[in-house]
Amino acid sequence: MLGAASEQQNSDPPDRADVLAEIVLPDQEGNEVRLGDLWAVRPAALIWLRHYG
Amino acid sequence: MDGAQKKFEAAGANIVLIGQLTPRHAARFRSRQGIGLTVLADEERESYKAAGAKIATMSELIGPRVAAKGLLTSLKTGRAQTRTIGHPAQLGGAMVIAPDGTVVWSHMSDDAGDNAPPEEILEAVRSAAS
Numbered sequence: 001m002l003g004a005a006s007e008q009q010n011s012d013p014p015d016r017a018d019v020l021a022e023i024v025l026p027d028q029e030g031n032e033v034r035l036g037d038l039w040a041v042r043p044a045a046l047i048w049l050r051h052y053g
Numbered sequence: 054m055d056g057a058q059k060k061f062e063a064a065g066a067n068i069v070l071i072g073q074l075t076p077r078h079a080a081r082f083r084s085r086q087g088i089g090l091t092v093l094a095d096e097e098r099e100s101y102k103a104a105g106a107k108i109a110t111m112s113e114l115i116g117p118r119v120a121a122k123g124l125l126t127s128l129k130t131g132r133a134q135t136r137t138i139g140h141p142a143q144l145g146g147a148m149v150i151a152p153d154g155t156v157v158w159s160h161m162s163d164d165a166g167d168n169a170p171p172e173e174i175l176e177a178v179r180s181a182a183s
Contacts, residue, residue, distance in 0.1 A: 002141040005108040011161030012105035017150045019103045025093040028079035039150040043181035044067040045174050048145035
């Protein structure tokens, strides 16, 4: 139901963002953004929303 | 949220939001929330998986503890959750990443009402930038 997990999971954030760095996502205007570029020069805070609601 | 953006920029960091589904949904979210932050669209939830975000159980989505937290948040912010778009059980989180690729701080949600306090994220950013 609702795609919920049947068993409790643990969140598992990585120690390094190497895999995240190579991911490319479109922004709200459709421009492609490579995540690694966000912290190439200065730190970056990434916030994953549960939903857009 | 835009006030937060200024604080993050003053601390010397970039800040972006990542949501599920399409750029059109992201644009609508920005407009509805009245924010100028960049919102990235992750239809395949690739970055959620790479960040270690978890899929909630039913009790982590709609249990009494979660409902109570949601009510408190609504009272505090004056905003109520609207229709869920995307995977309903996908949880989010937050992460601060240093220029060398090290994840210097993270808070991935344990349930639907577990959100990282903005002050904690800002403190982690200040620490990473210093």
